[in-house]
Amino acid sequence: MPEGPTVRKFNSLVRPFVNLLIVNVGGRTRQINPQDLKGQHFINSQVHGKNLYMAFGHDNKNSKNYDLCQHEEGQTQSQQAEGSLEKHCLLGDDPLEESSKVPKDLHTGEPTENDLCLRWLRFHFGLYGSVRANEYSRARKENKRGVWRDPSPRLILHFDSERFLVFYNCRMTWCSSPFSEPACDILCPEFDKERALRALSVPRPVCITLMDQRHFSGVGNIIKNEVLFLANVHPLSFGSHLPSESLQCILDHTIRFTCNWLNNKLQRKGLRYHIYMKECCDKGHKVVKESIGPTYGLKRLTWYCPECQPHVKSENAVPSKEDL
Ligand SMILES: [Zn+2]
Known part of the structure; x- marks a missing residue:
């Protein structure tokens, strides 16, 4: 299971991609809609415990025009802005983390417009999850049917210059901000x-x-x-x-x-x-x-x-x- 040091290593792999535009997406998951990330910038990343958090949004001043804040249908941008700070964020179904919620006081002072438009994707890597940069994981042995099959990526983020990040066997959850208790x-x-x-x-x-x-x-x-x-x-x-x-x-x-x-x-x-x-x-x-x-x-x-x-x-x- 990826423990704290391993997840920090994953973070060191994704950090060089900060501020880059996601030009295409891939992977098979029902946890999120990968298409939501296409056209977004990867803005920031953090590690807390065994969780990796990646923030997505626009890195320019034209954030009024992008649709990230309209992800939750039926809410105006300002309604969501209020909600994002008030809303507690459950961190998945890990029994050890059931009580972990985002405390309200993580944000101090008035949030900027850009802060409100950032959305954080939390990755938990379970027992076998991993991240790779500019390479895919390859089959190390035959499966039970005797077939060599490479692991199936859960999420792929493609950037310019044919660079990419691949995520395997992870749980992904959108949240308004990372849960942090240093x-x-x-x-x-x-x-x-x-x-x-x-x-x-x-x-x-x-x-x-x-x-x-x-x-x-x-x-x-x-x-x-x-x-x-x-x-x-x-x-x-x-x-x-x-x-x-x-x-x-x-x-x-x-x-x-x-x-x-x-x-x-x-x-x-x-x-x-x-x-x-x-x-x-x-x-x-x-x-x-x-x-x-x-x-x-x-x-x-x-x-x-x-x-x-x-x-x-x-x-x-x-x-x-x-x-x-
Ligand atoms: Zn002994």
């Missing part, structure tokens, strides 16, 4: 470590808290597995039963691992896993693979070493005050 985005300088420690310390398995995008936006399954191994913490240990040093250790490794991964990606270097999808850990112990997740949420495969990551069980530990 205090919980692991790759943002504003990431609030104290708040993250408080989130980790609750009576809940740490492997579930780490994947909770409300607290660790950008962290995914690979980061979770690797970080808990590096911190010598069993994934099912409750945060409330771990010493504060262990929680701090998890946090430090999460930040370091994620930043290193991003740097590696930007330098086109690979990443060596310690435990993720491994048979044995670094010390040669047999690794356990289990499907773990919230009671009513998505279960994710979790790799851990029972030797290096001893389970701190609640019955063996003194309950914290919060648990009593």
Whole structure:
């Protein structure tokens, strides 16, 4: 699954196309109408957690004349202008993000006409999504019928000079502005470590808290597995039963691992896993693979070493005050 560092890498691929005119579109999707993008400019992009946001509109002063603001039928431009700031934007059906909405206070001061005419397309890359610039993804193996078939792009944006961006296996949703909460985005300088420690310390398995995008936006399954191994913490240990040093250790490794991964990606270097999808850990112990997740949420495969990551069980530990 594309995690925070990978989505930032995707952003580095799309950034060179900012301010360019979309001369044609392609791809197969029912999530949006790709034709809406033809004739628009790609204005801006942002990454928040595991989401890539791309803004489209006109990059000139003649925004009165273009029809982007008339996308929602039956509303005048001024009605939409009022609505775009008031309207909360649901971020799709990811169970971890159900409560994520665009806060009203993202906009400060009076919005310009151009701001009101920008529309943001949110991309979530699920388990296998990707972005490519000026190249298509090619089949790596035969399908079940023995046929070599290249992956089908969900969206293609063609620019001048035969340059293009291709998006695969992503969920796309229009929204009025990006959802941003830098205090919980692991790759943002504003990431609030104290708040993250408080989130980790609750009576809940740490492997579930780490994947909770409300607290660790950008962290995914690979980061979770690797970080808990590096911190010598069993994934099912409750945060409330771990010493504060262990929680701090998890946090430090999460930040370091994620930043290193991003740097590696930007330098086109690979990443060596310690435990993720491994048979044995670094010390040669047999690794356990289990499907773990919230009671009513998505279960994710979790790799851990029972030797290096001893389970701190609640019955063996003194309950914290919060648990009593
Ligand atoms: Zn081990």
